[in-house]
Amino acid sequence: MPTLTTGELARELGVSHSAILKWAKDGLITPELTTPGGHHRWDAEKVRQQLREQRQRGDS
Template sequence: MAEASKGEELVTTSQAAKILGIDRTTLGRYARDGLLRPTIVLPSGHLRWSLDDLRRQMRELRERGTNEEE
């Protein structure tokens, strides 16, 4: 697997989705729609994710959604 600059292991979209308990197509759609940013996009178009960064982005996404509803 690829590694982030800090030595953190990067995971595939399927692996990240499984760890987070969401469907991989949902994670892919969020990335395609610009709601989440993968750590790396490979030349093949495949995405790689830092789990720490992804969790932070998802937390911020939820917070934005909550704030917009108020």
């Protein structure tokens, strides 16, 4: 599966670009890789799993 840019991931998840960046900054999600220029690349399925795990922890 190809990695997505932050904008592509935001569209895929139906959230804003800034929401993705905030979640990453807060440690809720982790990029698949970060380019030398500081741009994140994402695996959408891994991000969905990370968000599911966060929700499950919050429900405990």
